Amino acid sequence: MATNVEETYLYSSPTTFKVSSKDGEIFDIDDSFINQSKTIKNMLNVLDIADNHMPIPLQNIKGTMLNAAIVFCKYHKNDLLSIPDDEDEDDFERDAYEPRRSDDISEWDKEFIKQFTVEEGTLFDIIMAANYLDIKALLAVGCKTIANMVRGKNSDQVRQMFNISYDPPGEGLNTPRNSVTSKESGDNQLLTTQEKESRCKTPSPELMYD
Amino acid sequence: MNQFPDELLLKLMSFLGYRDLLTLSITNKRFYNLVQDEQLWKRLYKNQFNHTFLVHKYSDATSSKEMFKLHWTKDLTLFKVKYGNYQVKMTTINYGGNITNTNGTFTLELHQDRSLLANLLVEQGSEYNESTDATWTGTFDVENRTMNIKERFGHHPGYFIYTAQINDKVIEGTYFWDIKPTAGGRLIIELV
Numbered sequence: 001m002a003t004n005v006e007e008t009y010l011y012s013s014p015t016t017f018k019v020s021s022k023d024g025e026i027f028d029i030d031d032s033f034i035n036q037s038k039t040i041k042n043m044l045n046v047l048d049i050a051d052n053h054m055p056i057p058l059q060n061i062k063g064t065m066l067n068a069a070i071v072f073c074k075y076h077k078n079d080l081l082s083i084p085d086d087e088d089e090d091d092f093e094r095d096a097y098e099p100r101r102s103d104d105i106s107e108w109d110k111e112f113i114k115q116f117t118v119e120e121g122t123l124f125d126i127i128m129a130a131n132y133l134d135i136k137a138l139l140a141v142g143c144k145t146i147a148n149m150v151r152g153k154n155s156d157q158v159r160q161m162f163n164i165s166y167d168p169p170g171e172g173l174n175t176p177r178n179s180v181t182s183k184e185s186g187d188n189q190l191l192t193t194q195e196k197e198s199r200c201k202t203p204s205p206e207l208m209y210d
Numbered sequence: 211m212n213q214f215p216d217e218l219l220l221k222l223m224s225f226l227g228y229r230d231l232l233t234l235s236i237t238n239k240r241f242y243n244l245v246q247d248e249q250l251w252k253r254l255y256k257n258q259f260n261h262t263f264l265v266h267k268y269s270d271a272t273s274s275k276e277m278f279k280l281h282w283t284k285d286l287t288l289f290k291v292k293y294g295n296y297q298v299k300m301t302t303i304n305y306g307g308n309i310t311n312t313n314g315t316f317t318l319e320l321h322q323d324r325s326l327l328a329n330l331l332v333e334q335g336s337e338y339n340e341s342t343d344a345t346w347t348g349t350f351d352v353e354n355r356t357m358n359i360k361e362r363f364g365h366h367p368g369y370f371i372y373t374a375q376i377n378d379k380v381i382e383g384t385y386f387w388d389i390k391p392t393a394g395g396r397l398i399i400e401l402v
Binding site: 096097098099100101102121124127128131139142143144146147148150151152153154155158159162163164165166 | 211213214215218221222223224225226227230233234236237238249252253256257
């Protein structure tokens with residue numbers, strides 16, 4: 001699309017910019033990043049930045065996440081050509097009924113995303129970073145990865161995975177008969193491990209799959 | 211996880227099917243509330259049944275989720291039974307919420323006057339309730355060939371996905387227990 005190409009060249013000199021992370025790390029970013037991060041692209045369109053500019057502060061993003069996002073964009077720099085730039089995520093009507101699949105993560109992306117985990121919370125961090133930077137491809141890979149982890153698990157396994165405790169859905173909706181309804185989520189945090197286990201006991205496999 | 215915004219959770223949930231969504235909905239309150247999201251179920255409905263719908267077309271459907279539930283259960287048309295008494299063997303293959311083992315049998319008596327009596331004998335108590343010998347009653351709607359079973363008392367947030375066997379026929383279905391306590395749970399098996 002001709003208009004997109006023109007847009008790209010609006011800020012094509014200089015071709016690299018500096019950005020700084022929350023924890024003060026400074027990174028050089030080039031076209032591959034700028035073209036895929038809508039947030040940065042919009043910033044650069046608004047700001048008038050000279051060659052020796054101060055790094056653009058990205059206060060929401062840790063250095064490790066920013067670095068990973070840059071690596072991701074470098075690898076995917078050519079993908080962009082096939083994605084129409086005017087695709088608007090907020091176009092709900094168009095997007096609303098599109099089927100979503102998560103079995104289409106490329107091998108490179110799978111390897112890439114392996115460095116982030118749910119346990120350490122880094123997988124959430126990279127998704128939030130992708131969301132803030134508005135890098136659609138990275139956001140999708142992150143979300144699909146977690147979706148794939150959830151798939152097929154039972155509720156106990158999901159709780160374990162996300163490290164969350166059972167928290168009764170609340171009055172007026174699903175009130176178990178003689179159970180823990182009066183407990184607020186805060187109380188649940190204070191349960192001993194043993195108590196938690198007794199509430200979320202893992203069923204024996206033969207009961208699940210006959 | 212706590213800092214992870216709802217909008218992103220909804221985004222990743224949009225990649226999941228209805229079973230996984232139901233599983234999520236019973237993990238805790240936050241997920242439960244998110245799974246009610248209309249958009250998630252509209253998409254699922256469209257992709258499952260290949261058309262969109264008017265939510266309030268059916269009297270007891272108040273959301274896309276409800277509609278999905280109705281339509282899904284109505285699609286199970288695998289039984290051929292006549293009036294009489296049947297032993298239905300139910301085997302849970304997946305479940306969530308405060309339900310553990312709902313394996314059991316229920317006797318089913320379909321009477322000429324369209325009334326139905328079904329007693330579920332649960333083999334083992336559920337997770338949070340020691341006594342779950344639920345008595346289910348229901349009606350058999352000959353015109354719609356649908357059997358509605360209501361649990362007479364007790365409300366257990368959760369669901370189970372089961373296979374039910376009547377004579378030689380086996381069907382797989384889902385029992386949703388995520389509706390208001392006053393409404394009880396409902397199991398629909400369509401009979402042909």
